[in-house]
Amino acid sequence: MLSVIVRSALTKCNQSVVRAMSSSGGPASAYTTLAISHPAESITHVELHRPEKLNAMNKAFWSEMVDCFNEIAGDPDCRVVVVSGAGKIFTAGIDLMDMASDVLQPQGDDTARISWNLRQKITKYQETFSVIEKFLVSEYCFTFKTLTHCHVDCGCYALEGVDLITACDIRLCTQDTWFQVKEVDIGLAADVGTLQRLPKVIGSRSLVNELALTARKMYADEAKSSGLVSRVFPDKEAMITGALEMAGEIAGRSPVAVQGTKINLIYARDHSVAEGLDYMATWNMSMLQTQDVMKSAQAAMEKKSPKTIAFSKL
Numbered sequence: 001m002l003s004v005i006v007r008s009a010l011t012k013c014n015q016s017v018v019r020a021m022s023s024s025g026g027p028a029s030a031y032t033t034l035a036i037s038h039p040a041e042s043i044t045h046v047e048l049h050r051p052e053k054l055n056a057m058n059k060a061f062w063s064e065m066v067d068c069f070n071e072i073a074g075d076p077d078c079r080v081v082v083v084s085g086a087g088k089i090f091t092a093g094i095d096l097m098d099m100a101s102d103v104l105q106p107q108g109d110d111t112a113r114i115s116w117n118l119r120q121k122i123t124k125y126q127e128t129f130s131v132i133e134k135f136l137v138s139e140y141c142f143t144f145k146t147l148t149h150c151h152v153d154c155g156c157y158a159l160e161g162v163d164l165i166t167a168c169d170i171r172l173c174t175q176d177t178w179f180q181v182k183e184v185d186i187g188l189a190a191d192v193g194t195l196q197r198l199p200k201v202i203g204s205r206s207l208v209n210e211l212a213l214t215a216r217k218m219y220a221d222e223a224k225s226s227g228l229v230s231r232v233f234p235d236k237e238a239m240i241t242g243a244l245e246m247a248g249e250i251a252g253r254s255p256v257a258v259q260g261t262k263i264n265l266i267y268a269r270d271h272s273v274a275e276g277l278d279y280m281a282t283w284n285m286s287m288l289q290t291q292d293v294m295k296s297a298q299a300a301m302e303k304k305s306p307k308t309i310a311f312s313k314l
């Protein structure tokens with residue numbers, strides 16, 4: 001239904017894009033929880049795809065995300081990744097049924113061994129989201145987070161999704177989205193990224209504390225004003241069009257410049273200004289020698305968009 005309405009409203013070029021990004025076809029890959037598509041040149045779409053379970057993160061999901069982003073990292077044709085959720089919500093968080101025995105009720109009778117094994121598992125689950133940041137750093141892709149549209153009365157959720165989206169570079173949502181750091185409601189401290197990354201995404205420490213300590217919902221307008229998302233769209237169609245336009249803007253620029261910018265932004269986030277400047281100098285002592293600078297400068301002098309330049313793959 002959604003794809004029919006969308007098709008009639010978009011250009012021929014965008015029709016195939018929205019078809020590729022719609023969830024109706026199901027996963028077209030080896031993965032059981034992810035659907036992968038290529039809606040435009042240099043852009044990969046990763047869709048969380050268990051809509052009947054609200055994209056709850058089961059055991060397969062945690063390892064498939066790592067495999068998927070490793071695969072993307074090895075794909076020189078990919079420059080931007082768009083991540084979204086199939087169906088009415090982005091994700092309902094950890095799969096409480098499938099994961100219960102693994103994490104919430106660990107087996108064994110020796111505290112040290114149970115603890116040791118739990119630590120291993122937590123570290124492994126952390127890698128599921130860190131891989132987005134880490135591997136895209138070592139490659140040259142940007143990640144958008146897009147949330148699916150649904151009616152106001154059913155709401156959109158990003159529960160464990162907050163861990164995932166804070167590892168992405170840019171976050172977009174629809175007007176009827178809400179976000180929740182849900183962990184305290186199920187008796188635990190969030191352990192796969194939210195408490196580490198959210199304070200670096202949202203400027204207000206007080207707001208981060210409030211969200212994490214009370215598990216209250218944060219709606220789209222507050223998410224925008226706090227800086228969790230950079231744009232709010234009226235509906236999914238507008239959001240996908242906007243996300244792909246933005247992805248196209250990034251993918252059309254020098255991958256040397258884009259990759260270097262991303263890596264140095266993340267480095268600056270985690271280090272002092274002095275350390276960041278030092279790292280930058282070392283980075284650019286080689287990267288400034290790229291032919292992309294000369295090509296781009298020449299295009300600027302001729303008042304041409306950088307998107308008119310054919311940049312080679314990294």
Ligand SMILES: CC/C=C\C=C\CC(=O)SCCNC(=O)CCNC(=O)[C@H](O)C(C)(C)COP(=O)(O)OP(=O)(O)OC[C@H]1O[C@@H](n2cnc3c(N)ncnc32)[C@H](O)[C@@H]1OP(=O)(O)O
Pocket residue numbers: 052053054056092093094095096097098103121122125154157159160182183186191192
């Ligand atoms: C190492 C990491 C350790 C732990 C980390 C935990 C972090 C977290 O993820 S905390 C968040 C945990 N998630 C939740 O508490 C959400 C639970 N779900 C809900 O509250 C509701 O489903 C809802 C999200 C508010 C949506 O409600 P509604 O729209 O009414 O849909 P439902 O009918 O409830 O759900 C449809 C279908 O999906 C199944 N489902 C929903 N959430 C989960 C889940 N988290 N795990 C497993 N399955 C889930 C639900 O059971 C339904 O399935 P049916 O087969 O149709 O019954």
